[in-house]
Amino acid sequence: MSRSKPTTDLKPYFQTLEDLEGPFNWNNFFGNDNPVVLDVGAGRGLFLFNSSGANPDKNYLGLEIDYREGRRAATRLLKADRPNARVLGGDARIAFDKFIPESSISEVHVYFPDPWWKKRHHKRRIFTDVFVRQVTTALKQGGELHFWTDVEEYFERVKNLMDHASQFAHRDAPEEKRPEHEMDFQTSFERKKxxxxWKIHRGLWELL
Ligand SMILES: C[S@@+](CC[C@H](N)C(=O)[O-])C[C@H]1O[C@@H](n2cnc3c(N)ncnc32)[C@H](O)[C@@H]1O
Incomplete structure (x- = not known):
């Protein structure tokens, strides 16, 4: 994982938690009051790129701990001139704790988080009971949590956590379609898997 300093010419598309002070004021951050969508572990940013283009009336923020990946995603957004999308380098768990105001987020997307295969490493997974509490605090009423993985055991664990999160209602995930174009997958990992x-397990929950 690369934690080297960002090149400043990617600002404001790529910034790090160290560069910024929380909690954010979204209007100052994006320059408008449009709904804010988070992509946790954004990787190379295909979801940010496609969704910000398709929905110019929403703001997209990718959280990515690997600065090199985050810069790659931000470069894509810079080249396409997407004022409604940004990448934040740093640990998403810290971002939720210190930077994201309560009840301010419309959607949280978690696509193919690192599975940390060994049982003794499961505690390193991003999707834990603590994460559910962080997302519950961050989302607005009616906000959505999307989770996709190819790891069945991880999906079952997340379903179990969400079954116990009484503030959320399970919703049907959108029907699976195979995109015609290789760039139209939801994320790079979806395309790869x-x-x-591999079968993709998809979950969608709404905050009541
Ligand atoms: C398997 S990749 C999936 C990337 C992308 N979501 C996709 O579907 O193509 C998981 C990503 O999550 C990032 N990540 C892991 N832990 C993180 C954390 N605590 N905060 C932010 N990003 C994290 C990794 O650096 C990696 O880019």
């Missing part, structure tokens, strides 16, 4: 033939 589906091309390898």
């Amino acid at each position: 589906r091309n390898e033939g």
Whole structure:
């Protein structure tokens, strides 16, 4: 993982938690009051890129602990001139704790988080009971939590956590379609995993 300093020419598309002070004021951050969507572990930013283009009336913020990946995602957004999308370098768990105001987020998306296969490493997974509490605090009423993974055991664990989160209602995830174009997958990992033939488990919950 690369934690080297960001190149400043990517500002404001890429900034790090160290560069900023929390909690954010979204109007100052994005320059408008449009709904804010978070992508936790944004990777190379395909979701940010496609969704910010398709929904110019929403603001997108990717949280990415690997600065090199985050810069790559931000470069894509800079080249496409997407004023409604940004990447924040740093640990999403710290971002939720210190930077994201309560009841201010419309959607949280978690796509293919690192599975940390070994049981003794499961505590390093991003999606834990603490994370559910952080997302509950961050989301507005009616806000959505999207979670996709190819790891069945991780999905079952998340379903179990969400079954116990009484503030959330389970909703049907959108129907799975195979995009015609390789750039139209939801994320780079979706493209990779589906091309390898893996089944994708998809969950959607709404904050009541
Ligand atoms: C397997 S990749 C998936 C990337 C992307 N969501 C996709 O579907 O293509 C998981 C990503 O989560 C990032 N990540 C892991 N832990 C994180 C954390 N605590 N905060 C922010 N990003 C994290 C990793 O650096 C990596 O880019």
